[in-house]
């Protein structure tokens with residue numbers, strides 16, 4: 001039997017409570033755990049409702065505060081790790097599912113598909129779903145790029161949504177992850193990177209299942225809202241750069257289905273507001289740090305102080321920028337953080353105007369081929385074009 005976990009922070013309690021009920025109704029689920037970041041309104045409303053859910057479904061529903069387990073900013077990582085600790089120390093459930101609290105397209109199918117793949121013997125099951133071609137820009141430009149350049153022979157580059165928060169772990173997988181000090185310390189947004197990294201590093205078998213309905217949830221406006229997430233995801237990856245990851249572990253991906261027109265037409269972020277960000281927040285020190293980068297990057301970025309430039313940040317240039325960031329980035333330094341943010345925005349704008357503009361199918365093919373080219377680059381050396 002399984003435990004279902006929803007980590008939450010300042011969510012709409014109605015959405016969370018509906019998702020809790022979906023989980024409670026499922027025959028494979030024997031308990032639901034909601035892990036809150038703090039005693040916010042969502043925490044209060046959900047805690048107050050829990051006893052009546054327990055009576056209605058005859059299954060335990062717990063609403064708890066996350067513990068301070070990690071060493072970085074207290075965030076989603078502490079929330080997820082608190083749930084693993086609860087599973088291992090307070091229960092004997094065989095499996096744990098994680099789902100984001102803000103999903104409005106959550107249904108029994110998410111749980112059923114994961115349980116079926118786990119029944120086949122996979123230790124980890126990860127959900128993936130269609131995303132618009134301008135969405136998931138941290139996943140593509142930071143995480144999948146980094147996984148390709150750093151561990152090209154592992155399965156890491158080929159994991160569809162390495163930052164996905166929807167997954168199932170067998171009890172054994174949960175034990176392996178929770179006993180890994182690299183996972184335990186990652187209290188911030190870097191937790192998804194660390195779970196993904198650690199499941200491959202520990203040779204766990206992984207099945208990726210495709211959710212046709214997609215994940216409808218809260219969305220962002222300008223890319224500024226993603227700044228903390230970007231910095232924490234990159235910092236997490238960079239902290240792993242000297243770690244070893246084995247080749248040839250078991251990884252199955254369910255073939256995706258046709259994508260709805262609505263998803264193909266969705267725009268992932270506000271282009272005009274994002275353009276403006278390239279001009280803001282410059283310091284002399286950021287300009288100095290640019291001397292570490294290739295000349296075309298330095299010149300292009302400095303020119304952006306006057307007028308947005310991004311055409312220079314193509315795939316090849318981004319690989320060179322990424323190498324400099326891996327070598328020199330400092331997550332405790334505000335100028336480095338701002339510079340990383342601007343460099344990434346430049347890459348996203350270049351991709352949007354030269355690739356995404358050509359349509360959804362072209363863009364998704366490009367992104368997957370980009371990963372393959374980065375893997376090739378890491379294995380064989382520089383560009384062949």
Ligand SMILES: Nc1nc2c(ncn2[C@@H]2O[C@H](COP(=O)(O)OP(=O)(O)O)[C@@H](O)[C@H]2O)c(=O)[nH]1
Pocket residue numbers: 006007008009010011035036037066074075076077078079080099100101102165217218
């Ligand atoms: N416990 C806990 N949950 C968090 C924290 N930060 C975010 N979450 C939850 O993590 C999930 C993913 O966050 P969300 O903002 O939706 O990120 P996105 O879907 O990647 O844009 C949601 O359920 C959030 O409520 C945190 O600090 N603690």
Ligand SMILES: [Mg+2]
Pocket residue numbers: 100102217218
């Ligand atoms: Mg969300």
